[in-house]
Amino acid sequence: MAAISPDILSALQACVGTERVFTDAVSFEHYGRDWTRVHTPAPLAVVLPGSAGEVQALVRLALAHKLALVPSGGRTGLSAGAVAHNGEVVVALDRLDDITDFNPVDRTVRCGAGVITAQLQAFAADQGFFYPVDFASSGSSQIGGNISTNAGGIKVIRHGMTRDWVAGLKIVTGSGELLDLNRGLVKNNAGYDLRQLVIGAEGTLGIVVEATMRLDRPPKDLAVLVLGTPDMKAVMQVLETYQGAMDLQAFEFFSELALQKVVVHQGLQRPFATPAEFYALLEFEQHSDADMEQAMALFEHCVEQGWVVDGVVSQSVAQAQSLWRLREDISETISRWTPYKNDISTTIARVPEFLAEVEAVVSASYPEFEIVWFGHIGDGNVHLNVLKPDTLPMAEFQQRCGEVSRWVFEIVQRYEGSISAEHGVGLLKKDYLHYSRSELEIQMMRQIKKVFDPQGIMNPGKIFDL
Amino acid sequence: MKVLVAVKRVVDYNVKVRAKGDGTDVDLNNVKMAINPFCEIAVEEAVRLKEAGVATEVIAVSVGAKPCQEQIRTALALGADRGIHVEAEGRLEPLVIAKLLKGVVDKEEPQLVILGKQSIDGDNNQTGQMLGALANMPQGTFASEIKVEGDKLNVIREVDGGLQTLSLSLPAIVTTDLRLNEPRYASLPNIMKAKKKQLDVYTPEDLGVSVTSHVSQLKVEPPAERKAGIKVEDVAQLVDKLKNEAKVIS
Numbered sequence: 001m002a003a004i005s006p007d008i009l010s011a012l013q014a015c016v017g018t019e020r021v022f023t024d025a026v027s028f029e030h031y032g033r034d035w036t037r038v039h040t041p042a043p044l045a046v047v048l049p050g051s052a053g054e055v056q057a058l059v060r061l062a063l064a065h066k067l068a069l070v071p072s073g074g075r076t077g078l079s080a081g082a083v084a085h086n087g088e089v090v091v092a093l094d095r096l097d098d099i100t101d102f103n104p105v106d107r108t109v110r111c112g113a114g115v116i117t118a119q120l121q122a123f124a125a126d127q128g129f130f131y132p133v134d135f136a137s138s139g140s141s142q143i144g145g146n147i148s149t150n151a152g153g154i155k156v157i158r159h160g161m162t163r164d165w166v167a168g169l170k171i172v173t174g175s176g177e178l179l180d181l182n183r184g185l186v187k188n189n190a191g192y193d194l195r196q197l198v199i200g201a202e203g204t205l206g207i208v209v210e211a212t213m214r215l216d217r218p219p220k221d222l223a224v225l226v227l228g229t230p231d232m233k234a235v236m237q238v239l240e241t242y243q244g245a246m247d248l249q250a251f252e253f254f255s256e257l258a259l260q261k262v263v264v265h266q267g268l269q270r271p272f273a274t275p276a277e278f279y280a281l282l283e284f285e286q287h288s289d290a291d292m293e294q295a296m297a298l299f300e301h302c303v304e305q306g307w308v309v310d311g312v313v314s315q316s317v318a319q320a321q322s323l324w325r326l327r328e329d330i331s332e333t334i335s336r337w338t339p340y341k342n343d344i345s346t347t348i349a350r351v352p353e354f355l356a357e358v359e360a361v362v363s364a365s366y367p368e369f370e371i372v373w374f375g376h377i378g379d380g381n382v383h384l385n386v387l388k389p390d391t392l393p394m395a396e397f398q399q400r401c402g403e404v405s406r407w408v409f410e411i412v413q414r415y416e417g418s419i420s421a422e423h424g425v426g427l428l429k430k431d432y433l434h435y436s437r438s439e440l441e442i443q444m445m446r447q448i449k450k451v452f453d454p455q456g457i458m459n460p461g462k463i464f465d466l
Numbered sequence: 467m468k469v470l471v472a473v474k475r476v477v478d479y480n481v482k483v484r485a486k487g488d489g490t491d492v493d494l495n496n497v498k499m500a501i502n503p504f505c506e507i508a509v510e511e512a513v514r515l516k517e518a519g520v521a522t523e524v525i526a527v528s529v530g531a532k533p534c535q536e537q538i539r540t541a542l543a544l545g546a547d548r549g550i551h552v553e554a555e556g557r558l559e560p561l562v563i564a565k566l567l568k569g570v571v572d573k574e575e576p577q578l579v580i581l582g583k584q585s586i587d588g589d590n591n592q593t594g595q596m597l598g599a600l601a602n603m604p605q606g607t608f609a610s611e612i613k614v615e616g617d618k619l620n621v622i623r624e625v626d627g628g629l630q631t632l633s634l635s636l637p638a639i640v641t642t643d644l645r646l647n648e649p650r651y652a653s654l655p656n657i658m659k660a661k662k663k664q665l666d667v668y669t670p671e672d673l674g675v676s677v678t679s680h681v682s683q684l685k686v687e688p689p690a691e692r693k694a695g696i697k698v699e700d701v702a703q704l705v706d707k708l709k710n711e712a713k714v715i716s
Contacts, residue, residue, distance in 0.1 A: 272651065299654045312653050
């Protein structure tokens with residue numbers, strides 16, 4: 001790792017203040033990577049700007065000294081989008097954490113990029129509103145990062161992705177300009193909506209410094225069902241049955257192995273003793289008793305059809321939370337086996353066929369590996385996790401998983417699916433981007449990047465190479 | 467052995483409780499209600515006794531307004547055999563509830579009555595003990611483990627700094643502590659079966675009890691809001707503030 005030159009160090013310090021520039025190993029480890037553990041963090045420096053103006057100054061400095069910048073939010077990403085492994089300057093946005101300009105009429109609130117998702121959720125709740133984008137890492141992830149990865153999570157089926165909640169945003173481009181995009185408007189057909197390009201761009205077009213987020217009314221009296229099913233096809237039939245009759249807030253699934261791991265390692269209670277291959281978790285609002293009656297009637301129908309073998313329903317908020325943990329704690333539980341993660345999607349109707357094909361390839365290729373399936377499925381997104389056997393060295397495990405990934409992605413391509421449903425591309429998936437995007441599409445992405453970032457200093461090497 | 471288990475309808479413990487604007491009471495409008503967590507543990511223990519072949523019948527009883535039948539149905543879904551609702555309105559004091567439960571005990575003559583050690587709304591921790599006195603039954607409160615042996619009931623109690631084991635003659639009263647068991651989820655098939663289970667409704671008059679109030683609630687107010695903290699510049703300022711403002715060091 002090349003040490004930082006005194007000139008650049010003092011220039012960075014002049015931008016953000018002496019005590020906001022770090023060059024020690026602990027800071028590099030902390031700010032220089034996300035939840036992936038494939039790359040070794042090796043930035044030049046870490047800086048913590050306190051305003052959009054300071055971010056602009058940093059970009060101008062980067063242009064002058066030919067430095068690359070990597071934005072850093074809550075660092076909970078799973079595709080190495082926020083990894084600095086190549087002498088970049090990490091721009092951590094933690095200090096841009098103001099929540100201001102709450103507007104109950106527009107149902108919007110202005111957030112700095114560094115506002116933590118759970119802080120926005122808590123702020124919304126205090127005002128009698130609701131911020132619906134939610135996932136297991138919401139206690140650490142930041143709004144700027146959510147926007148840059150278009151974070152999805154567990155309520156997508158009802159509330160969509162982060163994209164659907166961004167009413168406006170401010171971004172510092174690779175030329176150091178501050179763009180104020182859409183400014184909170186609901187209707188704005190005056191030309192291209194550049195805001196949408198920035199959402200999900202993983203910081204390759206610029207650094208998001210502020211956003212105006214939309215809020216929703218709070219959900220009413222949520223109930224959670226966990227149903228056991230004999231196979232994946234039945235899971236989809238349950239989804240179709242419930243979605244045809246009710247507005248679901250969430251529809252998640254997980255496999256028996258996922259449940260076993262969570263029950264053992266988190267000390268949770270199994271929902272019921274009846275064995276099942278897969279489990280579906282459904283959440284819905286209870287506006288009146290009729291909603292629960294409807295859910296019960298549908299359950300009876302599913303049992304009669306043989307799609308469901310048993311099921312439970314939450315009787316209190318605490319039970320709803322415990323049932324959610326069966327699904328939400330899976331990622332954390334299996335992290336001890338450093339799983340090889342695939343986050344893939346197809347259209348909802350094709351999920352069972354798609355899953356069967358992927359399963360066949362994966363179990364033929366890794367007969368001795370444990371495969372943990374879970375996912376959102378109500379939106380066509382499944383997470384395939386291959387657990388590393390304790391005895392296998394990491395490098396060999398990665399290599400073997402990488403080989404099979406290609407076969408999995410060929411199936412994804414045949415199903416016209418996505419190789420990254422919600423985690424983004426970052427460094428980990430860029431070699432596979434062509435399975436989901438045509439050469440022409442990728443070429444146009446490169447041209448768009450040039451417009452925002454002519455010198456290529458914004459998170460270079462992520463999503464695609466120039 | 468017949469087991470009577472009492473359940474109370476309370477505000478769900480995960481709900482943030484708010485006082486009414488006029489300070490007369492807690493605002494219960496549109497608030498999620500649930501079975502009191504300690505009562506849920508009581509139901510679970512009774513059902514386990516039945517599953518173990520010790521109990522022959524489990525009866526769930528609740529005292530309160532009509533909506534508390536929802537919590538009786540929950541108990542029935544968890545495995546109780548039938549329900550009894552003593553319909554009574556207003557703020558019911560522990561003594562009144564204990565008298566009403568005594569009326570049910572006289573009718574049903576259970577060998578064992580299991581109650582939660584306290585409800586999370588009133589926090590009184592009185593009903594079980596009062597029922598013990600009224601019904602002249604031995605009591606094992608704050609139970610973390612119970613076991614029927616012959617005509618005795620062994621109760622392990624959580625007391626300060628340790629455990630105490632009691633042997634009670636039956637019929638007896640047990641109040642549950644948190645560690646007695648982990649309640650199960652209500653299964654959907656059992657919820658449907660619960661709808662068909664018998665639920666009898668009594669009035670206080672049926673049980674020969676007059677509902678009178680000895681305590682009136684004057685005011686309900688939220689806790690004082692915590693003042694925002696400040697950041698100190700350095701250690702010297704911290705020491706100064708601890709000395710001269712907080713006066714916790716000298």
